[in-house]
Each structure stands twice: as structure tokens, then as C-alpha cells.
Amino acid sequence: IITCYNHVGVLHQIITCYNHVGVLHQIITCYNHVGVLHQIITCYNHVGVLHQIITCYNHVGVLHLIITCYNHVGVLHQIITCYNHVGVLHQIITCYNHVGVLHQIITCYNHVGVLHQIITCYNHVGVLHLIITCYNHVGVLHLIITCYNHVGVLHQIITYKLFQPNISVSSSMDGVSGAQQQGFQAFRGSTFSISCSIQPQYPGGSFLLSSSTHNYTQPAVNHSAHFLFPAAEPAHQGSYSCVYHVSAFSQDLSSESRLLSVTVTGVRSDPEPFIIRAVVLPLTQMLVTIGLYFYCKATRGRRPSRQEDIELDYDDLGVPAEEEGAQGAE
Structure with a gap:
């Protein structure tokens, strides 16, 4: 048992070791120069069994790292949890076997604690083998990679997720913008336009403005497109949606907006x-x-x-x- 203090009498380190064969083997507790807890290391075996818990704190006492390992044979094998310099959760790594069976889940967060990535692997023989799930900088699902075998059978699906496009309508006569409205009424002969837009993910792409009777296509310029109707007619009535198409990673991706209902009434009274x-x-x-x-x-x-x-x-x-x-x- 060793207890250390620094040059001004502040507790600095406690080391406790046993064996052969008082069995408890090693507890190390460290403090920094101003007495703030910095590190806890706990190891046992042979055969007090618990093997290794390492807990670290940064220079101001914010939790930074947790490592927990066991075996042989306390069975749980490795949980690593990391935090960034301000204590925001950054990474969780969980591994088991032999034979706690679950083998590896890695969960990552970005610098502000928003979920960024989950990697899940199993076998031998928890069977599921590899699902990678990625999120963008605001936590919206972005990518799923799914692989299985041997013998969970499904072998590789890569799915990219797009944001949902926005659909809005405006009229030159009324000066209204319908970004949130469910329906729009246009007067026969009036001018109106329908706009499609999407949050940036990939460059390029195109918008399809689709209704039960008409389809219009325009390239996406600055992730938006505008469809002008210079003279409203009854034929323009219907439910419209914006469908965004883009090619990325050798895949054709698409995403559809909500529906917008457009009705055309008689000539507006003078x-x-x-x-x-x-x-x-x-x-x-x-x-x-x-x-x-x-x-x-x-x-x-x-x-x-x-x-x-x-x-x-x-x-x-x-x-x-x-x-x-x-x-x-x-």
C-alpha cells in the first residue's frame, strides 16, 4: 500500500497491491496537482477475477474515459466509453466473447453529443454480422449498410436516405406563400407558381412536380426549382407533390414531399x-x-x-x- 502526496501536501496517488496470495492485485488512484481526481485503475486476477477498470478524468475533473474489461472468467470483456473535453459523450465501444457472445457495438457521437454512427457486429455465433447506421450533423438518418452471413443469409444492403423536399405555392394576385398550407385556391386566368426545395445533401439532381394529370420536370438549381403557371385553368386543379431525384454512390435516390391541393375557381370579380x-x-x-x-x-x-x-x-x-x-x- 503506497500513498503519495505532492510537494504542498496534496494527495497525489494511492497504490494498493496484493498477492502472492493475499489475492487483491492493484488499485491505483491518482489525483492531479490541485487534488482533483484524475485516474482510477482497478485490476485483479489471479484469481480475484475482476480484471481491469480504468476510469480517467481531465484536468478539471470532467469524466473522460471508462474502460471495463473482464475475463478469464468474469466473462464481460471490454466496454470503452469516451467523453470529450467538456464531458459530452463521444464514443461507446462494447465487445464480448468468449463466451458472453455479443461481439462489438460501436456508438459514436459528434462534438455536440448528436448521434453520428452505430456499428453493430456479431458472430461467432450471435450470427448478425455488421449493421452500420450513419446520421448527419443534425442527427437525421443518412446511411444504412447492412451485411449478413454466415448464415444470417441477407448479404449487403446499402441504403442512403434523403431529406423530404418542401413544396410551396405563391400567387401574384394574392401575394401569399403557401409553404405550410395544405391547399391553395387560384382564380381562373391568374398567375401562380409552385416551388420545390430540399436541404443540401448532394449536388445536382432534379425535381419532378407531379399531379394526377400532369408531370413537370426541372433541374435543381441551388437545391430548388420553380414551376410557373401563367394562366390558371380548371385543368391545373389537383394534388401536387415534389419528387427529388439525385444520383449518389452509384445509386438513384429519390424523396417525395407532402401533397399540396390546388383548386381553380371562376374569374375573379372586378x-x-x-x-x-x-x-x-x-x-x-x-x-x-x-x-x-x-x-x-x-x-x-x-x-x-x-x-x-x-x-x-x-x-x-x-x-x-x-x-x-x-x-x-x-
Whole structure:
């Protein structure tokens, strides 16, 4: 049993060994210059059986490495777990045999802890032999390599996965963009366009805009394509989808978007007649009414009253006003 301290009295190392034959063989525990735990090594055999656990920490005490090995015959043989400098899980390696049977699973993560790769191998004789699964930098499934035999039989499938394309629609009349909408209504004779796009994975490729009645194809430019419909017609109605095609690694890959429903209705009503009915006609009626009012007022101001007309009539007949009154009394 050895216990060490550094020059300022900080615990630095503990070493514990036994045998022959007090059996426990080796526990080493190390600390760095400021007393932060740095390494644990634990080994046994012959025959305290547990054989090797190594645990390492970095200079600030963040877990960095775990190695666990056994046999002969504590059976579990090798688990290696690695972390990066900030403690994010980076790699897990798991191997067994002889005869804990499972033989090798390697799981890798990128620098921010996103799953990057899984390698799975078996035999002899857990049988499944090699599946490699790869993910891209944001954790989306990218590649599957599957091989079997002897004798899991299936021998080699390589599958590349594409992102799902996006489909959107816009109209020059409405100025709307339909990136998220499920349906779009266009007016007959109006202009609209359908756009297809995909996140970059491979250069080139092409887009097929497909419906139940029409198919249109354009090359992918900057991973997108735009299909213009200059005059909407009923024949343009239907459910559209974007299908992206590209060749990569000697394979023809494709991926299809969701469906977008397009309907075409009658000619869009012209707002001008409504403006005439709602504004011009009431304004005209008001102006005519005002004109008639002032005309009638001016005309009535020049005409003599009814009493004056009667007196004038009697004057013309030469009848005195008094006689008029008497005759009226009779």
C-alpha cells in the first residue's frame, strides 16, 4: 500500500497491491496537482477475477474515459466509453466473447453529443454480422449498410436516405406563400407558381412536380426549382407533390414531399363595378338633389303670391276692392 502526496501536501496517488496470495492485485488512484481526481485503475486476477477498470478524468475533473474489461472468467470483456473535453459523450465501444457472445457495438457521437454512427457486429455465433447506421450533423438518418452471413443469409444492403423536399405555392394576385398550407385556391386566368426545395445533401439532381394529370420536370438549381403557371385553368386543379431525384454512390435516390391541393375557381370579380355602385351613384344622386333644391328655391322667389294674382285679376276687370268684398259677402 503506497500513498503519495505532492510537494504542498496534496494527495497525489494511492497504490494498493496484493498477492502472492493475499489475492487483491492493484488499485491505483491518482489525483492531479490541485487534488482533483484524475485516474482510477482497478485490476485483479489471479484469481480475484475482476480484471481491469480504468476510469480517467481531465484536468478539471470532467469524466473522460471508462474502460471495463473482464475475463478469464468474469466473462464481460471490454466496454470503452469516451467523453470529450467538456464531458459530452463521444464514443461507446462494447465487445464480448468468449463466451458472453455479443461481439462489438460501436456508438459514436459528434462534438455536440448528436448521434453520428452505430456499428453493430456479431458472430461467432450471435450470427448478425455488421449493421452500420450513419446520421448527419443534425442527427437525421443518412446511411444504412447492412451485411449478413454466415448464415444470417441477407448479404449487403446499402441504403442512403434523403431529406423530404418542401413544396410551396405563391400567387401574384394574392401575394401569399403557401409553404405550410395544405391547399391553395387560384382564380381562373391568374398567375401562380409552385416551388420545390430540399436541404443540401448532394449536388445536382432534379425535381419532378407531379399531379394526377400532369408531370413537370426541372433541374435543381441551388437545391430548388420553380414551376410557373401563367394562366390558371380548371385543368391545373389537383394534388401536387415534389419528387427529388439525385444520383449518389452509384445509386438513384429519390424523396417525395407532402401533397399540396390546388383548386381553380371562376374569374375573379372586378372591384370597379362595386366602386361605381357604392360611391359614384350615391354621389350623383346627392348632387342632383342639391341642384333641384337650389333651382326650386330660386324659382319660387321670383313668382307672385296667389293673393297678388287675384288682386291683379280684379284690377284688370275694373272692380273696386269694396265691391269685391260685398259681392263676396252676397
